[in-house]
Amino acid sequence: MAINNKEVTTTEEQAKVRQKTRQILKRFGRKQGNLVPILQKVQGKLGYLPREAMLEIAKFLSIPGIDVYSVITFYNQFRLNPPGKHSIRVCLGTACHMKGGYITLDAWKRRLGIDRGETTPDREFDLDSVACVGCCVMAPVTVVDAKPQGKVEPTKVDGLLLAFEIEREKKS
Amino acid sequence: MKVAELSAITSAFQEIKNRAELRWQTLYDSGKPVIMVGTATCGRAAGALEVLKAIRDELKRQNLDFPVIEVGCLGHCYAEPLVIISKPEYPPICYGRVNPVIAERLVKEFVIGDNPCLEFVLGALEENDLVPSFSDFPRAKYEKKVILKNCGQIDPKEIDHYIAKGGYSSLVKALHIPPEQIIEELKRSGLRGRGGAGFPTGRKWEVCCRAVGEPKYVICNGDEGDPGAFMDRVVLESDPHSIIEGMIIAGYTVGARYGYIYVRAEYPLAVEHVQIALRQARRLNLLGKNILGSDFSFDIRLFQGSGAFVCGEETALIASLEGKPGIPYYRPPYPAVKGLYGKPTLFNNVKTFAYVRHIINDGAECFASIGDERSKGTAVFALAGKVVNTGLAEVPMGTTLRQVIFDVGSGIPGGKHFKAVQIGGPSGGCLPESALDLPIDFDSLSDAGAMMGSGGMVVLDEDDCMVEIARYFLEFTQSESCGKCTFCRLGTKQMLEILNDITQGRGRIDDIDMLSQLAEDVIAGSLCGLGKTAPNPVLTTLRYFRDEYEAHIKEGRCPALMCRDLIAYYIIPEKCERSCDACVGTCTVEAITTNKKRIKVIDQEKCVKCGTCLDACPPQYNAVIKLSPPSEVPS
Numbered sequence: 072m073a074i075n076n077k078e079v080t081t082t083e084e085q086a087k088v089r090q091k092t093r094q095i096l097k098r099f100g101r102k103q104g105n106l107v108p109i110l111q112k113v114q115g116k117l118g119y120l121p122r123e124a125m126l127e128i129a130k131f132l133s134i135p136g137i138d139v140y141s142v143i144t145f146y147n148q149f150r151l152n153p154p155g156k157h158s159i160r161v162c163l164g165t166a167c168h169m170k171g172g173y174i175t176l177d178a179w180k181r182r183l184g185i186d187r188g189e190t191t192p193d194r195e196f197d198l199d200s201v202a203c204v205g206c207c208v209m210a211p212v213t214v215v216d217a218k219p220q221g222k223v224e225p226t227k228v229d230g231l232l233l234a235f236e237i238e239r240e241k242k243s
Numbered sequence: 244m245k246v247a248e249l250s251a252i253t254s255a256f257q258e259i260k261n262r263a264e265l266r267w268q269t270l271y272d273s274g275k276p277v278i279m280v281g282t283a284t285c286g287r288a289a290g291a292l293e294v295l296k297a298i299r300d301e302l303k304r305q306n307l308d309f310p311v312i313e314v315g316c317l318g319h320c321y322a323e324p325l326v327i328i329s330k331p332e333y334p335p336i337c338y339g340r341v342n343p344v345i346a347e348r349l350v351k352e353f354v355i356g357d358n359p360c361l362e363f364v365l366g367a368l369e370e371n372d373l374v375p376s377f378s379d380f381p382r383a384k385y386e387k388k389v390i391l392k393n394c395g396q397i398d399p400k401e402i403d404h405y406i407a408k409g410g411y412s413s414l415v416k417a418l419h420i421p422p423e424q425i426i427e428e429l430k431r432s433g434l435r436g437r438g439g440a441g442f443p444t445g446r447k448w449e450v451c452c453r454a455v456g457e458p459k460y461v462i463c464n465g466d467e468g469d470p471g472a473f474m475d476r477v478v479l480e481s482d483p484h485s486i487i488e489g490m491i492i493a494g495y496t497v498g499a500r501y502g503y504i505y506v507r508a509e510y511p512l513a514v515e516h517v518q519i520a521l522r523q524a525r526r527l528n529l530l531g532k533n534i535l536g537s538d539f540s541f542d543i544r545l546f547q548g549s550g551a552f553v554c555g556e557e558t559a560l561i562a563s564l565e566g567k568p569g570i571p572y573y574r575p576p577y578p579a580v581k582g583l584y585g586k587p588t589l590f591n592n593v594k595t596f597a598y599v600r601h602i603i604n605d606g607a608e609c610f611a612s613i614g615d616e617r618s619k620g621t622a623v624f625a626l627a628g629k630v631v632n633t634g635l636a637e638v639p640m641g642t643t644l645r646q647v648i649f650d651v652g653s654g655i656p657g658g659k660h661f662k663a664v665q666i667g668g669p670s671g672g673c674l675p676e677s678a679l680d681l682p683i684d685f686d687s688l689s690d691a692g693a694m695m696g697s698g699g700m701v702v703l704d705e706d707d708c709m710v711e712i713a714r715y716f717l718e719f720t721q722s723e724s725c726g727k728c729t730f731c732r733l734g735t736k737q738m739l740e741i742l743n744d745i746t747q748g749r750g751r752i753d754d755i756d757m758l759s760q761l762a763e764d765v766i767a768g769s770l771c772g773l774g775k776t777a778p779n780p781v782l783t784t785l786r787y788f789r790d791e792y793e794a795h796i797k798e799g800r801c802p803a804l805m806c807r808d809l810i811a812y813y814i815i816p817e818k819c820e821r822s823c824d825a826c827v828g829t830c831t832v833e834a835i836t837t838n839k840k841r842i843k844v845i846d847q848e849k850c851v852k853c854g855t856c857l858d859a860c861p862p863q864y865n866a867v868i869k870l871s872p873p874s875e876v877p878s
Contacts, residue, residue: 102566104565106567107563111549146549166470177853205510
């Protein structure tokens with residue numbers, strides 16, 4: 072996995088990321104046990120974990136940058152790319168899989184034109200799968216912007232996307 | 244503790260309890276109807292928040308200030324969203340599959356009017372003459388609610404509800420008992436860890452209690468990573484205080500100062516409810532410094548897991564708490580002796596902690612009277628997949644799989660045939676019909692090749708391919724393997740590639756032997772539970788469903804018509820209704836066209852095999868079918 076740093080290019084943007092990260096770090100003690108909660112908070116604020124943020128965190132905890140990077144790439148929760156405006160998480164738990172979650176994932180891929188772990192070029196949607204959200208009884212489930220949607224089959228994928236489109240048209 | 248101190252603890256708690264009971268009483272004694280909406284994650288996925296809003300809006304329109312309470316999950320997830328209305332002179336009635344329109348009607352006709360809208364009733368919570376109650380359900384004969392008792396009946400964000408229902412009195416009772424006696428009580432109860440391995444809880448507590456090192460830690464393992472399992476989520480969301488109380492008692496018993504509740508970040512609602520619960524417990528001094536004025540101090544922090552299945556393994560969980568990648572390490576020393584930051588650390592599953600207060604309160608004998616010879620108490624199962632009553636079920640240990648699936652779960656929907664039950668998640672196995680009369684306990688299931696695991700039960704029917712399910716779990720464990728052990732890292736990869744080949748029609752006949760051989764090697768060559776159990780789904784499906792593997796390999800045919808590379812969708816011309824257009828409109832890739840005879844035809848090149856046309860074709864025609872191998876399609 073390569074670090075995608077297209078987002079943070081100018082020194083100005085880099086400084087901004089550093090400053091935002093430092094703001095969050097103020098609330099934490101300088102021990103490595105806080106690394107995961109720090110990463111969660113920083114990602115919550117920035118949407119992803121840019122290189123500048125990683126370096127800032129490493130400095131704060133007095134650990135090598137590679138240790139921060141290895142933790143980030145170990146856990147599924149952390150992302151190195153900026154997210155889209157809306158997040159689509161297709162559940163691939165056992166019940167969802169057996170009820171066609173993989174078909175639903177295909178439908179999302181087809182409609183959004185992106186693969187798992189990617190963001191649409193217009194930054195509207197990012198698509199990923201999730202191991203299990205524990206709503207097995209509503210299988211197949213897709214979590215759309217933190218809200219679990221039950222029984223999402225290919226036709227409902229179209230319906231959900233239509234709802235976004237209507238929302239967008241209303242605004243413009 | 245000293246006698247003077249003990250009486251101070253009791254009176255401090257009595258004050259808290261009186262206040263909580265008063266609040267609970269006034270809720271019901273005010274003469275106003277009380278409306279409860281189940282808003283756990285499963286309810287929300289079904290639209291419970293919309294229902295909640297509809298009820299609040301309607302009450303507002305009518306200028307009524309009746310209490311509307313958000314409760315957790317009642318376990319009847321198949322009928323979500325659920326609404327419970329308690330009205331004076333009526334039994335508390337639970338309505339199922341409520342939508343905003345029905346919700347509005349319930350408010351108008353039952354809350355305000357006098358029509359209990361029997362057509363929407365699921366069941367009453369108490370026996371009565373008006374509507375059938377849950378205890379009249381056939382499943383009631385098999386269910387025994389211990390740790391699920393409060394779930395769906397109280398507001399998990401209100402500590403007073405929990406206390407009014409008897410909560411935290413076990414803690415007070417425990418503080419009066421020497422730790423050794425608590426351990427003795429746990430041992431006599433026969434409680435075994437509910438995380439899957441079934442280690443005797445009393446013995447684990449004893450080891451940690453005797454271990455030397457300060458400070459000691461108590462960790463609640465809520466990293467419920469098994470896909471298809473959601474028991475811990477429900478308990479964390481619906482009754483978080485029961486876990487906290489169990490942990491405080493554990494802290495007192497083993498002499499710990501700090502505790503962690505480790506919850507998956509994929510469970511945001513559980514995280515929120517636990518955080519609220521911890522704050523409330525701290526405010527009432529049930530947690531923190533000098534609990535209830537005693538000399539015992541204990542505090543709990545919430546830690547969010549970051550999505551790594553291997554962190555369910557206790558040593559990997561410790562690594563992740565220490566801010567490192569979750570890679571397991573060799574045991575012994577066990578965490579009870581040397582765990583987090585090298586200090587004695589007591590690990591238990593969410594459900595194990597939830598049982599503790601019942602054992603302290605009702606006594607070891609009461610708990611031991613439930614269950615069978617070797618496994619005591621109840622087992623909580625998450626029923627999902629192809630079963631009518633999906634949801635949670637708590638049954639005494641020793642209940643058979645058949646009773647859980649067919650009596651509690653009401654069997655397979657759509658008149659289909661049962662094929663297998665997947666139990667224990669990626670570490671467990673698929674058991675066929677012949678194993679259905681096995682009693683559910685720790686030992687019988689292991690003998691059959693599966694394991695109890697944490698309690699996920701996914702029912703599979705004739706439409707589910709057993710090779711595919713094995714492939715699915717292998718794909719999961721392969722991607723979740725931390726990479727430390729060669730056999731787990733590379734062996735699972737090889738197994739997955741073979742299974743991919745088989746499900747895609749490239750299988751070879753010696754693949755089956757190769758799979759069995761690799762399975763043995765992966766088990767032998769892996770350090771932690773992930774690798775040691777990863778081959779189980781393959782081994783059990785090979786043991787019970789070998790014919791399906793052979794059909795894939797020898798005939799290129801998927802008997803369950805599931806593997807997409809081995810099937811084709813086909814519209815039977817004789818059955819296709821000319822004037823019907825249902826499939827054409829729903830096809831998501833425009834692969835269906837109408838020919839000159841006005842018969843619908845699928846373009847096999849374009850078809851992505853999503854099955855939408857099969858669902859769309861009206862049952863009176865039933866013209867769309869699946870064929871395997873794809874060469875069966877007439878040209």
